[in-house]
Amino acid sequence: MRDDESGKRSKNGRSGSGSRAEARRATEESILKAAETVFAEAGFGGATMQLIADMAGLPKANLHYYFATKEALYRRVVEQIFNIWLQAADVFDAASGPAEGIGAYIDAKMEISRSHPNGSKVWASEVMHGAPVIQDYLETTLRDWTDGRAKIIRRWIAQGQMAEVDPYHLLYMLWATTQHYADFGHQIETLNGGKPLSDAQWEATKASVKGIVLRGIGVA
Amino acid sequence: MRDDESGKRSKNGRSGSGSRAEARRATEESILKAAETVFAEAGFGGATMQLIADMAGLPKANLHYYFATKEALYRRVVEQIFNIWLQAADVFDAASGPAEGIGAYIDAKMEISRSHPNGSKVWASEVMHGAPVIQDYLETTLRDWTDGRAKIIRRWIAQGQMAEVDPYHLLYMLWATTQHYADFGHQIETLNGGKPLSDAQWEATKASVKGIVLRGIGVA
DNA sequence: TCTTGTTCTGACCGTATGGTCAAGTTGAGT
DNA sequence: ACTCAACTTGACCATACGGTCAGAACAAGA
Numbered sequence: 093m094r095d096d097e098s099g100k101r102s103k104n105g106r107s108g109s110g111s112r113a114e115a116r117r118a119t120e121e122s123i124l125k126a127a128e129t130v131f132a133e134a135g136f137g138g139a140t141m142q143l144i145a146d147m148a149g150l151p152k153a154n155l156h157y158y159f160a161t162k163e164a165l166y167r168r169v170v171e172q173i174f175n176i177w178l179q180a181a182d183v184f185d186a187a188s189g190p191a192e193g194i195g196a197y198i199d200a201k202m203e204i205s206r207s208h209p210n211g212s213k214v215w216a217s218e219v220m221h222g223a224p225v226i227q228d229y230l231e232t233t234l235r236d237w238t239d240g241r242a243k244i245i246r247r248w249i250a251q252g253q254m255a256e257v258d259p260y261h262l263l264y265m266l267w268a269t270t271q272h273y274a275d276f277g278h279q280i281e282t283l284n285g286g287k288p289l290s291d292a293q294w295e296a297t298k299a300s301v302k303g304i305v306l307r308g309i310g311v312a
Numbered sequence: 313m314r315d316d317e318s319g320k321r322s323k324n325g326r327s328g329s330g331s332r333a334e335a336r337r338a339t340e341e342s343i344l345k346a347a348e349t350v351f352a353e354a355g356f357g358g359a360t361m362q363l364i365a366d367m368a369g370l371p372k373a374n375l376h377y378y379f380a381t382k383e384a385l386y387r388r389v390v391e392q393i394f395n396i397w398l399q400a401a402d403v404f405d406a407a408s409g410p411a412e413g414i415g416a417y418i419d420a421k422m423e424i425s426r427s428h429p430n431g432s433k434v435w436a437s438e439v440m441h442g443a444p445v446i447q448d449y450l451e452t453t454l455r456d457w458t459d460g461r462a463k464i465i466r467r468w469i470a471q472g473q474m475a476e477v478d479p480y481h482l483l484y485m486l487w488a489t490t491q492h493y494a495d496f497g498h499q500i501e502t503l504n505g506g507k508p509l510s511d512a513q514w515e516a517t518k519a520s521v522k523g524i525v526l527r528g529i530g531v532a
Numbered sequence: 533t534c535t536t537g538t539t540c541t542g543a544c545c546g547t548a549t550g551g552t553c554a555a556g557t558t559g560a561g562t
Numbered sequence: 563a564c565t566c567a568a569c570t571t572g573a574c575c576a577t578a579c580g581g582t583c584a585g586a587a588c589a590a591g592a
Binding site: 320331332360361372373376380381382 | 577578580581582583589590
């Protein structure tokens with residue numbers, strides 16, 4: 093289930109290019125990438141280990157050597173996107189005020205929506221189905237994270253740096269809006285004439301979202 | 313949950329009102345309700361006809377008598393939600409300005425998120441997976457609907473009734489934010505101490521969302 | 533009552549899936 | 563060269579699923 097790295101890994105003494113450990117890491121990575129795609133496109137129930145194996149380029153039995161069960165593999169995929177999002181919080185914390193912090197957070201989340209749309213979809217699917225495998229994360233890490241940012245937002249409000257808005261509903265709006273461009277990317281693409289948003293359109297989108305939100309919280 | 317009242321257990325004789333046609337309508341309705349729940353909770357791939365049949369209170373073979381295939385049943389569920397959302401557009405059109413129109417649209421969409429969370433989830437899941445069964449709706453009905461509202465928003469902007477914002481990104485933000493309370497309801501509930509939003513909280517949520525958005529578009 | 537079309541249902545079927553296993557192959561340490 | 567753990571793989575299995583079918587039960591018109 094968890095990462096190995098447990099018992100005796102002989103020496104761990106690095107020498108040339110990562111031999112065994114590096115190969116394992118690379119294999120796991122390609123599996124995770126394939127799994128993310130398949131889970132995003134088919135959902136957990138619709139995804140098959142065979143398809144993931146094919147996409148990763150190895151036999152199904154070998155896939156089970158790396159990830160014992162479908163659930164274990166799925167869990168890793170979900171944890172991956174969650175950690176990516178948590179990192180995006182750094183820009184939030186480092187900011188000196190709401191315009192900078194929230195603006196940078198929107199930029200960061202939008203970038204992730206563009207670079208990791210499948211991860212976002214897997215997360216959305218997981219939560220929509222009642223978070224059967226990451227409920228504990230919601231109750232611990234996510235709750236702590238959210239409470240922490242809410243506190244920052246309240247401080248900004250107390251200091252008169254932004255309008256009085258409920259911090260939680262503001263955060264929900266940020267999550268909803270930014271992730272929408274990943275989760276509903278297909279719908280947006282269809283309404284965009286069947287073509288993905290161009291670089292210019294993406295920049296315009298970020299500016300538009302930031303414009304509305306920042307003005308909405310009295311910072312603009 | 314709650315056993316349907318359609319029970320056609322031998323007895324139940326009724327003949328006066330539209331006996332056969334009415335019974336069929338009632339049975340279909342209870343099936344659709346069960347299907348919406350199961351598809352929302354498990355996704356298309358994870359849902360089973362057996363579970364839907366059990367929840368609707370009839371044998372699987374009988375379920376197949378009403379809906380020949382899983383796809384046919386799923387399609388009906390998706391179409392149902394889509395039509396409910398289209399109706400919510402009425403308040404948009406009837407408005408004389410953005411504050412009234414967009415405010416009322418937010419209220420309407422939020423109400424639907426509360427009353428039909430499962431339908432919203434099924435739609436989200438469908439779109440996330442590339443809209444395999446309702447792509448034609450996206451390209452026709454939804455596109456027309458969206459273009460129409462965009463035109464209205466542009467007129468409001470031209471008349472100086474609201475700030476210059478891209479109509480499409482504004483609409484995406486409205487969809488994302490309002491549907492988030494249905495699709496990610498479980499996450500919100502968890503962050504709310506594991507309890508569903510109360511009536512008062514729901515009202516506060518609507519006010520908060522409207523506050524940010526309306527201020528964000530220069531109407532407030 | 534008889535007839536006819538609709539509705540209901542248990543039993544069944546072919547297929548696909550997640551997962552296992554035993555027999556290999558490989559390659560780093562000695 | 564030898565050893566042994568790490569890795570690879572085709573074949574296999576039990577199960578569960580979507581869907582079918584033949585016939586029973588039922589309603590309603592004649």
